[in-house]
Amino acid sequence: MKIWVPSQAAADVLADLPGVECAVFDGTGAPPDGLEEVEVWVPALIPFGDLANLIPRMTKLRLVQTISAGVDPYLPHIPEGVTLCNARGVHDAGTAEWAVGAMIAVLREFPHFVTEQREGVWAYRFTETLADSTVLILGYGSIGEAVERRLAGFEVAEIIRVARSARPGVHGQEELPRLLPRADVVVLLVPATSGTAGMVDAEFLARMKDGAVLVNAARGGVVDTDALLAELTAGRLRAAVDVTAPEPLPPGHPLWSAPGIMITPHVAGSTPASQRRALKLIRSQILRYLSGEPLRNVITGSY
Structure with a gap:
């Protein structure tokens, strides 16, 4: 299973999971190779600007797990069959x-x-x-x-x-x-x-x-x-x-x-504690996804 994560630290917390292949994409520069094979995407905290062009090309995408509580940049672009989860509690x-x-x-x-x-x-x-x-x-x-x-x-x-x-x-x-x-x-x-x-x-x-x-x-x-x-x-x-x-x-x-x-320049949730909790959430959600357990923080309708 191919996963895009926003940092090497996020890749490291998933490194021991069998069958999981992580690529780091922080939203800057060109996306990594294999865009069409990505099944799970954990975007960077600062939303990637070209979602309308990127997401439709991710034909195998099934889960978008944000590391922010807000998901407003993603809501208009999530296609049918893709689950969107936020990071409620992390920040x-x-x-x-x-x-x-x-x-x-x-x-x-x-x-x-x-x-x-x-x-x-x-x-x-x-x-x-x-x-x-x-x-x-x-x-x-x-x-x-x-x-x-x-x-x-x-x-x-x-x-x-x-x-x-x-x-x-x-x-x-x-x-x-x-x-x-x-x-x-x-x-x-x-x-x-x-x-x-x-x-x-x-x-x-x-x-x-x-x-x-x-x-x-x-x-x-x-x-x-x-x-x-x-x-x-x-x-x-x-x-x-x-x-x-x-x-x-x-x-x-x-x-x-x-x-x-x-x-202050949008720094309220930017703390080491938030980073630790985000990594814990990413691992927990991927484990749930792999085992077919219900995911946390699923966004349905208005939030």
Whole structure:
């Protein structure tokens, strides 16, 4: 069985499996020989740009196992008879850790103090804190649960959980208009879908309370960049974003210099822990596939 994997480390964790032939393809350069024989493809974390041309030529393809939680680049191109699985759980720890760190950094004004340090200025000031605050988690799945676990020690007054559909302890997305004004921090963890594209628009942001913090660990396209820029420029809201639209954010883009925002270059889930868990998932899924056991994290319909 021929498998494409994104790294030599991934090939190494499958090296002892009989009948498995691995080729490393990280999405850059020309694809390896034998494209028509590939049965399982584990794409690189950064999606390959020419999926519409590549996948139809993979005539023996039966499984695409991403190492990302998001699968939006692949969904339009997966043909009938091919199973698509994501990496739910692999990046939970890193993304949740980034989200909580970003909240603290913005509330405690760490970027401001770093600037003051560079200039040799000792400027004492009060800052806000997570203690006694209300945090709204929008997109309450496994990463949302991981964020809540990490908030447990920070004496947060209330956590408001919101998902696409209501369930016990979790509000439905239709309740957002009345919930947003209560939150000091709004954390975005929704997947990129047609239903979430641009959902954080001017109306959404206007419902957030003055001084609230928007934390985007989802996808850049979830947020209307112009609407966010307007709120930041007015000084009414603050933000921490690991994802942007466009992405990468080009030099000179006004978001770089907007007041009250902290930007990181899509690194939330890029940690050694995520790498270890991705390799463990790859091996586990291939073993399941070879033995005919049910696969984990199968994407069916909307996700």
